[in-house]
Amino acid sequence: MDAIDLRLVELLRTNARLSFAELARQVGLSAPAVHERVGKLESSGVIRGYRAEVDPEAVGLGVTAMIGVVEESTTDADDLQAVLKGLPEIESCYFMAGVESFLLTVRVGTIAELERLIVRLNRTPGVASTRTAIALSAKWENRPRPLSA
Amino acid sequence: MDAIDLRLVELLRTNARLSFAELARQVGLSAPAVHERVGKLESSGVIRGYRAEVDPEAVGLGVTAMIGVVEESTTDADDLQAVLKGLPEIESCYFMAGVESFLLTVRVGTIAELERLIVRLNRTPGVASTRTAIALSAKWENRPRPLSA
DNA sequence: ACAGGCCGTGGATGCCATCGACCTCCGGCT
DNA sequence: AGCCGGAGGTCGATGGCATCCACGGCCTGT
Numbered sequence: 001m002d003a004i005d006l007r008l009v010e011l012l013r014t015n016a017r018l019s020f021a022e023l024a025r026q027v028g029l030s031a032p033a034v035h036e037r038v039g040k041l042e043s044s045g046v047i048r049g050y051r052a053e054v055d056p057e058a059v060g061l062g063v064t065a066m067i068g069v070v071e072e073s074t075t076d077a078d079d080l081q082a083v084l085k086g087l088p089e090i091e092s093c094y095f096m097a098g099v100e101s102f103l104l105t106v107r108v109g110t111i112a113e114l115e116r117l118i119v120r121l122n123r124t125p126g127v128a129s130t131r132t133a134i135a136l137s138a139k140w141e142n143r144p145r146p147l148s149a
Numbered sequence: 150m151d152a153i154d155l156r157l158v159e160l161l162r163t164n165a166r167l168s169f170a171e172l173a174r175q176v177g178l179s180a181p182a183v184h185e186r187v188g189k190l191e192s193s194g195v196i197r198g199y200r201a202e203v204d205p206e207a208v209g210l211g212v213t214a215m216i217g218v219v220e221e222s223t224t225d226a227d228d229l230q231a232v233l234k235g236l237p238e239i240e241s242c243y244f245m246a247g248v249e250s251f252l253l254t255v256r257v258g259t260i261a262e263l264e265r266l267i268v269r270l271n272r273t274p275g276v277a278s279t280r281t282a283i284a285l286s287a288k289w290e291n292r293p294r295p296l297s298a
Numbered sequence: 299a300c301a302g303g304c305c306g307t308g309g310a311t312g313c314c315a316t317c318g319a320c321c322t323c324c325g326g327c328t
Numbered sequence: 329a330g331c332c333g334g335a336g337g338t339c340g341a342t343g344g345c346a347t348c349c350a351c352g353g354c355c356t357g358t
Contacts, residue, residue, distance in 0.1 A: 001207070006208070009201065009203055009208060012201035013200055013201045013203055014198075014200070015198065015199055016165045016166060016199035016200050016201045017165060017166060017199045019313090019314060019315085020314075020315065020316090021313075021314055021315080022314095029337080029338090030337075030338055030339080031314075031315075031316085032315085032316070032317085032337085032338080032339090033336075033337055033338075035315070035316070036336080036337090037336095045204055045207070046203060046204050046207040046208075047201050047202070047203055047204075048202045048203065048204060049163075049164065049201075049202045050164055050165035050166045050199060050200070050201050050202070051162055051163070051165050051199070051200050051201075051202055051291065051293065052158065052161035052162045052165045052196050052198075052199050053196070053197045053198045053199070053200055054158055054162055054195060054196055054197065055194055055195050055196075055197060058150070058193075058194070058195040059155070059158060059195075059296050060296075061294065064243065066215075066243075066245075066252060081288055084288075085288070085289070088294050088295060089294070090292070091290075091291060091292055091294065092287070092289060092290040092291060092292065093287070093288040093289050093290075094213065094215075094284040094285075094286070094287050094288065094290075095284065095285045095286045095287075095288055096215075096282050096283065096284055096285060097282065097283045097284075097285055098282050098283075100282070102288075103215060103282065103284070107294060133245050133246065133247050133249070133252065134245065134246045134247075135243040135244065135245055135246075135252070136243075136244045136245060136246055137243070137244045138241070138242070138243050138244075139230055139233075139234070139242040139243065139244055139251075140234070140241060140242055141240075141241040141242075141243075142200065142240060142241060142291065143239070143240055143241065144200065145210065145237050145238065145240065145256060146237060147208050147209075168344090168345065168346085169345075169346065169347090170344075170345055170346080171345095178306075178307090179306075179307055179308080180345075180346075180347085181306085181307075181308090181346085181347070181348085181349095182305075182306055182307075184346070184347070185305085185306090186305095299358100300357105300358090301356100301357095301358090302355105302356090302357095303354105303355090303356090304353105304354090304355085304356105305352105305353090305354090305355105306351105306352085306353080306354095307350105307351085307352080307353100308349105308350095308351090308352105309348105309349090309350090309351105310347100310348085310349090311346100311347090311348085312345105312346090312347090312348105313344105313345085313346075313347095314343105314344085314345070314346085315342100315343090315344080315345085316341100316342090316343090316344100317340105317341085317342090317343105318339105318340095318341090319338105319339090319340090320337105320338085320339085321336105321337080321338075321339095322335105322336090322337075322338100323334105323335090323336090323337095324333105324334095324335090325332105325333095325334095326331100326332090326333095327330105327331085327332085328329105328330090328331080328332100
């Protein structure tokens with residue numbers, strides 16, 4: 001993980017579809033060398049995958065919300081996590097410090113769908129309560145931070 | 150935006166580095182046809198870009214937190230948003246319903262860095278107060294939701 | 299019926315991905 | 329010091345891919 005690897009990560013973070021030849025030009029190595037480095041970054045888990053970033057509204061997921069989940073004290077967080085994983089509306093799931101054990105970012109098509117999701121969450125065993133905040137708009141999301149280090 | 154477009158979006162969302170030839174095989178069209186469709190999806194804004202997903206710890210950003218920002222009533226949200234945009238630690242920024250006008254997801258290397266960021270936020274004009282919650286771990290992030298519609 | 303636009307296909311061409319052979323540097327051992 | 333082995337690089341070759349272009353079929357409105 002040297003400076004060139006970091007540079008490759010940054011380039012791919014900004015545009016995951018750059019060709020190896022183009023990456024090679026940017027970092028001053030040959031294409032096979034870059035190919036091998038990127039392969040190692042992938043298999044070592046530094047690069048987890050490549051995602052197209054899509055306008056959520058364009059695919060019918062215009063409603064974004066954050067839901068804090070407080071657990072019942074009797075239950076196991078792992079069990080609850082497993083249940084949450086089965087809900088496709090949950091885009092991200094963080095285990096948090098604080099009263100709310102989980103913070104979920106959720107993407108649905110309509111407010112009605114959000115309501116159904118909240119009801120379902122409150123009914124699932126292990127959930128004591130939820131608190132949801134609705135995003136009116138995303139100013140920006142998943143902005144890649146310049147990697148200086 | 151027909152079923153084939155949706156399929157292409159879903160494929161690229163899962164693996165943004167698929168070749169046009171491979172996409173073509175998956176959807177049953179020719180490579181040039183797919184090339185043209187994807188080009189239109191990009192220029193119409195459905196596809197915003199392609200991002201490598203990186204293990205944050207591997208690039209020295211092991212601390213994730215969510216910060217709610219409540220605005221002073223006298224200030225303009227746009228001005229505050231502009232200031233926030235200048236802080237590279239802020240990965241995502243949502244304008245929210247509720248007391249906290251903005252919800253930020255933040256990525257830093259150390260707790261000390263987080264502390265400095267919070268202090269800076271509280272000092273910026275227009276910010277009345279902040280509330281931060283620290284993520285102990287990310288169970289999953291930016292999971293692509295299967296697009297059935 | 300027909301003209302025009304949209305969207306597709308197929309072929310051609312130059313670039314790219316990827317493999318293998320080899321080179322170079324460096325650290326550790328004899 | 330000299331040697332050995334490994335890591336990581338370059339170069340050249342080759343097969344596949346991206347991309348341009350000409351062409352054709354189908355829907356739609358006249």
